[in-house]
Amino acid sequence: xxxxxxMDDGSGIVKKFMFLNRKAPHGTVYALxxxxxxxxxxxxxxxxxxxxxxxxxxxxxxxxxxKGIEVKDFSKxxxxxxxxxxEKLYVDQASMDARGLTEDDLIVDVTVLSVDxxxxxMAEQDVVISF
Amino acid sequence: MQFGILVNEGPYTHQASDTAYLFAxxxxxxxxxxxxxxxxxxxxxxxxxxxxxPQDDRNVSARWSKLAAEHGVDLVVCVAAAQxxxxxxxxxxxGYRISGLGQLVEMGIQYDRLVTFGD
Numbered sequence: 001x002x003x004x005x006x007m008d009d010g011s012g013i014v015k016k017f018m019f020l021n022r023k024a025p026h027g028t029v030y031a032l033x034x035x036x037x038x039x040x041x042x043x044x045x046x047x048x049x050x051x052x053x054x055x056x057x058x059x060x061x062x063x064x065x066x067k068g069i070e071v072k073d074f075s076k077x078x079x080x081x082x083x084x085x086x087e088k089l090y091v092d093q094a095s096m097d098a099r100g101l102t103e104d105d106l107i108v109d110v111t112v113l114s115v116d117x118x119x120x121x122m123a124e125q126d127v128v129i130s131f
Numbered sequence: 132m133q134f135g136i137l138v139n140e141g142p143y144t145h146q147a148s149d150t151a152y153l154f155a156x157x158x159x160x161x162x163x164x165x166x167x168x169x170x171x172x173x174x175x176x177x178x179x180x181x182x183x184x185p186q187d188d189r190n191v192s193a194r195w196s197k198l199a200a201e202h203g204v205d206l207v208v209c210v211a212a213a214q215x216x217x218x219x220x221x222x223x224x225x226g227y228r229i230s231g232l233g234q235l236v237e238m239g240i241q242y243d244r245l246v247t248f249g250d
Binding site: 007009011013015017029030033036037040041044046126127129130131 | 139233236240247
């Protein structure tokens with residue numbers, strides 16, 4: 001990952017940033033490069049939430065092994081998020097159900113939200129970035 | 132209003148960069164400001180001056196350059212995404228510069244809106 005030194009834009013403003021992860025961890029680069037933005041945003045001391053919805057819930061699945069497709073396995077990074085004070089992790093209930101997943105299948109502790117709860121949380125944000 | 136724009140797809144294959152450009156141009160025409168556009172993921176491929184599309188088609192890279200020259204829009208290309216894709220200072224079209232993701236986060240912190248264009 002990139003340089004994780006504390007950063008500051010000089011304004012002292014703290015905004016609510018939500019990162020909406022919609023894509024499977026592999027197959028496209030969005031999940032990997034999206035994580036980079038999440039970590040940088042945390043380094044700016046912003047209020048960061050991560051949401052996993054649609055195929056994005058697969059990003060948190062246990063037992064990912066990307067050796068066979070010869071691409072970098074960044075699955076461990078999700079477990080390190082706590083170290084960057086990124087503790088607000090949410091998953092969409094309907095996306096989990098549609099894929100036969102439960103919280104026990106995930107590598108990190110999450111809060112499972114209904115669509116309505118997710119909508120309310122999204123409405124509270126200043127910035128929503130979708131990957 | 133100040134708009135920050137994030138472009139996440141390359142030119143031509145996806146419409147994202149075209150839509151972002153039209154949004155930016157229109158916002159400026161309507162009296163808003165677009166201080167910066169940030170290019171991420173394959174969006175970094177918008178920045179090359181080496182593209183030579185057919186004469187009867189739009190030149191995606193060049194029209195971003197023109198918008199930057201006319202309205203002072205800061206066109207920032209993510210360094211990590213650029214390095215993965217072979218984009219460096221030698222191939223940049225006018226008006227683009229390479230910098231870090233902090234420039235994207237700053238747009239979210241400082242501007243009224245951050246608008247994302249991608250899939």
